[in-house]
Amino acid sequence: MVTVLVLGACLSLQLLLVTATDFNPTKYSYCSAGCLNEDDGTVFMHTACKCNKLEGNRTLISDDIVSFRKTIVEIHNKLRNKLASGGETKNGFPNAANMRVINYDLELEYIANCYAKVIYTGHDKCNRKHNSEYNSGQNIAGSTEKRDDIYVDQVNSWYSEIENVVNPATFIESFALEGHAKPKKMIGHFSQVVWAETSLMGCARVWIPKNPKDHRYASVLICNYAGDDGCGGNVETESVYKAGKPASQCPDGTKRNDKYTSLCGTLEAIPELKPYKKGGNPVHDKDEL
Numbered sequence: 001m002v003t004v005l006v007l008g009a010c011l012s013l014q015l016l017l018v019t020a021t022d023f024n025p026t027k028y029s030y031c032s033a034g035c036l037n038e039d040d041g042t043v044f045m046h047t048a049c050k051c052n053k054l055e056g057n058r059t060l061i062s063d064d065i066v067s068f069r070k071t072i073v074e075i076h077n078k079l080r081n082k083l084a085s086g087g088e089t090k091n092g093f094p095n096a097a098n099m100r101v102i103n104y105d106l107e108l109e110y111i112a113n114c115y116a117k118v119i120y121t122g123h124d125k126c127n128r129k130h131n132s133e134y135n136s137g138q139n140i141a142g143s144t145e146k147r148d149d150i151y152v153d154q155v156n157s158w159y160s161e162i163e164n165v166v167n168p169a170t171f172i173e174s175f176a177l178e179g180h181a182k183p184k185k186m187i188g189h190f191s192q193v194v195w196a197e198t199s200l201m202g203c204a205r206v207w208i209p210k211n212p213k214d215h216r217y218a219s220v221l222i223c224n225y226a227g228d229d230g231c232g233g234n235v236e237t238e239s240v241y242k243a244g245k246p247a248s249q250c251p252d253g254t255k256r257n258d259k260y261t262s263l264c265g266t267l268e269a270i271p272e273l274k275p276y277k278k279g280g281n282p283v284h285d286k287d288e289l
Helices: 065-085 106-116 150-164 168-173 188-194
Strands: 003-006 033-036 043-045 059-061 137-143 198-207 219-227
Touching: 065 150, 065 188, 065 198, 106 198, 106 219, 137 150, 137 188, 150 188, 150 219
Parallel strands: 003 033
Antiparallel strands: 033 043, 059 198, 137 219, 198 219
């Protein structure tokens, strides 16, 4: 049986997701989950359903994985804390009253790795966590460079779209891509990075030296995002965040973070488990994910 998720706005849910720090993909039946596109009735297969061999000439990067996880979470939380605190001097964005701290999630990482095996360009169509009714959010960046720390530049490039936002006050109150961006400029990566309710993320890196569809996507970073209810953010007409005194309207069950004092929630330890292969066993050096 296929459980179909309708791609659309995130509604209220009595479901609470927890950070996957101890994760085994064989526990979940991703092939029984699909995502329905309401526009044409197409059912997309879950990305983790056929997480098999790498497509084409590409290499998944899992070197120094714990350091990578730690760094990419730190970058996101520092940028979010900067914006929430009023420390951002660009474009007149107000302080954020309800922005969450982000923790690293192994299931979101696994799904990102599955997509990295087949991606050339474009976003995932079905990447929800196993216990969520909502698709996860996603940012993707490509580069022609192959550097160990290229992902730092890629995350900062997402955030730099802050300069492209027109009328920040109305933008954060009611999210929409149209009408809030300068002509021919993108803002969706920025909003994904700073979406207040996002509390989980997991990422993958892949090297595609001869990408046949877009040579600019050689060194690719894929990050998946979810809130406590699984919603990935960037939802039309929903608020990006609530303006107000930093951490003054923390969601129920959370409070001001001790490290990132303008954010809400508890900062958890970075998971140290290696990524998983399709069979459910941790990868070892030179293994294929």
